[in-house]
Amino acid sequence: MVKTKEQKQSDLVKRLEQLQAKRKEIKQEIEEILASDVAQNGCWIVRYRAKGKGGAYWYYKWQSRESIFVTKNGNFSCHQYIGKAGSPAFLKAVEMMRNRTKVEALEQVLHTLELGLSDLFEEITRYQKNQKSDSH
Secondary structure (H helix, E strand, C coil): CCCCHHHHHHHHHHHHHHHHHHHHHHHHHHHHHHCCCCCCCCEEEEEEEEEECCEEEEEEEEEECCCCEECCCCCEECEEEEECCCCHHHHHHHHHHHHHHHHHHHHHHHHHHHHHHHHHHHHHHHHHHHHHHHHC
């Protein structure tokens, strides 16, 4: 079935509106996540073994290639103590990592949407040029 000019134009407008709505939705979702606690880019949680009087045990810390964590004396460090598994600080760190992972994934989806919008604008431009040449 061949589409009429009106159907083609309506299809382009509908697709554009859908992409713009989806982009707005994803941007809003990213903003909502960023309003909460989000781990900094370039850092991760490391598990390490410590030895004490009672034997060896596991602790967790934030790690980064660059000195981004402020120490108690105001200096910067590549790591920051979190604590034992299940501690409030550990649970908060895991939540922060989860939030950052969500934001990164949504940013990838947003990039794909931006590519789609760019392609659609190109298609609309071609359609408009064809409409002008058809009317002459």
